[in-house]
Amino acid sequence: MKVAIIGSTGYGGVELIRILQQHPAVSLYTNHSSSQDGSLLTEGYPHLQSIIDQPLQAIDTKKIASEADLVFTATPSGISAKLVPELLKEGLKVIDLSGDYRLKNSKDYEQWYNKEAGDEHWLHEAVYGLTEWLETDLKDAKLVANPGCYPTAALLGLAPLIKDRLIDEKTIIIDAKTGVTGAGKNPSPMTHFSEMNDNLKIYKVNKHQHIPEIEQVLTSWDAAVGAITFSTHLLPMTRGIMTTMYANATEEVNIDQLHNLYKESYKDDYFVRIREKGIFPSTKEVYGSNFCDISIAYDERTNRIMIVSVIDNLMKGASGQAVQNMNKMLGMEETMGLEFVPVFP
Ligand SMILES: NC(=O)C1=CN([C@@H]2O[C@H](COP(=O)(O)OP(=O)(O)OC[C@H]3O[C@@H](n4cnc5c(N)ncnc54)[C@H](OP(=O)(O)O)[C@@H]3O)[C@@H](O)[C@H]2O)C=CC1
Numbered sequence: 001m002k003v004a005i006i007g008s009t010g011y012g013g014v015e016l017i018r019i020l021q022q023h024p025a026v027s028l029y030t031n032h033s034s035s036q037d038g039s040l041l042t043e044g045y046p047h048l049q050s051i052i053d054q055p056l057q058a059i060d061t062k063k064i065a066s067e068a069d070l071v072f073t074a075t076p077s078g079i080s081a082k083l084v085p086e087l088l089k090e091g092l093k094v095i096d097l098s099g100d101y102r103l104k105n106s107k108d109y110e111q112w113y114n115k116e117a118g119d120e121h122w123l124h125e126a127v128y129g130l131t132e133w134l135e136t137d138l139k140d141a142k143l144v145a146n147p148g149c150y151p152t153a154a155l156l157g158l159a160p161l162i163k164d165r166l167i168d169e170k171t172i173i174i175d176a177k178t179g180v181t182g183a184g185k186n187p188s189p190m191t192h193f194s195e196m197n198d199n200l201k202i203y204k205v206n207k208h209q210h211i212p213e214i215e216q217v218l219t220s221w222d223a224a225v226g227a228i229t230f231s232t233h234l235l236p237m238t239r240g241i242m243t244t245m246y247a248n249a250t251e252e253v254n255i256d257q258l259h260n261l262y263k264e265s266y267k268d269d270y271f272v273r274i275r276e277k278g279i280f281p282s283t284k285e286v287y288g289s290n291f292c293d294i295s296i297a298y299d300e301r302t303n304r305i306m307i308v309s310v311i312d313n314l315m316k317g318a319s320g321q322a323v324q325n326m327n328k329m330l331g332m333e334e335t336m337g338l339e340f341v342p343v344f345p
């Protein structure tokens with residue numbers, strides 16, 4: 001299996017390198033950059049010393065097609081929409097990590113991303129790659145839109161309740177928190193150490209680009225889901241996302257029933273771990289791994305259900321899930337090359 005990464009110099013790209021370097025089915029991968037053609041990755045990432053010696057290559061789609069079977073585009077939104085059609089035209093399979101192919105309605109994309117949407121044909125052709133809940137076989141997919149980091153954590157947490165119609169769809173609240181690698185490698189006033197350290201920030205209130213993505217998927221599962229409430233916070237940690245979600249139960253439920261529902265829903269999914277009753281996950285318990293850990297609680301006094309899910313934003317929230325999708329596209333075990341034990345403590 002020969003693979004190319006476009007955007008290797010970014011955090012998503014470097015995480016793909018960490019995975020593909022030890023993936024048993026990947027015989028070769030090449031690294032491409034729009035701005036650092038000919039440079040060594042070790043100039044920006046000395047931790048790759050003696051692991052990657054080849055210089056970065058330019059993004060030449062024909063050359064990539066002559067060398068690779070599949071490409072990961074770990075590039076910013078707006079850029080992917082320009083690159084992806086050219087790569088597909090060359091016959092390559094593509095897994096795009098950006099938001100460019102996730103929203104089926106191009107008007108939603110233009111509204112929430114404030115950018116021009118990509119080609120309609122590929123927008124509709126793209127398979128939304130929430131791996132555990134895929135509705136189509138990825139073996140025939142040419143383009144996979146890898147889900148956003150927050151949507152991955154939120155959707156895996158809500159899916160069993162929504163599919164079983166156990167919550168009032170109009171009462172869903174998703175309270176989410178992330179580490180700073182979610183913002184990519186370029187520093188900004190938002191992520192600057194002196195402003196982020198010892199601090200907790202709420203951002204993009206009612207404007208986050210993941211709102212329509214979460215709503216699109218939830219609505220496809222249950223048409224009664226309308227607008228959700230979703231808030232995002234930035235914490236002074238490197239990796240990790242926690243989503244704490246609340247909704248009113250539609251009927252009388254009890255914790256054993258809810259716990260069994262989650263255990264049953266994910267019994268065949270290696271990467272989704274349902275915690276024992278009363279044990280809640282923390283982000284460090286999935287650090288550097290492809291796991292999504294979930295707990296559920298029920299408050300009889302308010303008739304409200306609470307779900308907590310944690311992921312590593314760069315793994316299950318981006319590059320890990322992208323490789324899980326690659327494995328499925330190629331008909332391999334979905335866990336191949338991804339069985340990292342979380343880095344703890
Ligand atoms: N960080 C995260 O936790 C997550 C990120 N994502 C998405 O994944 C994608 C990559 O994110 P991330 O790695 O964090 O971002 P970074 O900003 O860290 O890296 C993006 C990379 O894109 C490349 N790039 C920039 N402009 C262009 C261009 N015009 N043409 C080609 N390549 C370009 C840059 O490399 P170079 O200049 O060398 O070409 C850069 O290294 C984004 O779309 C992001 O939204 C999704 C889920 C989670």
Ligand SMILES: CC(=O)N[C@@H](CCC(=O)OP(=O)(O)O)C(=O)O
Nearest residue numbers: 097098099148149178180182183
């Ligand atoms: C801290 C931070 O800024 N996180 C990003 C995470 C989104 C992301 O990484 O990208 P996609 O839009 O491709 O999903 C944000 O909230 O926008």
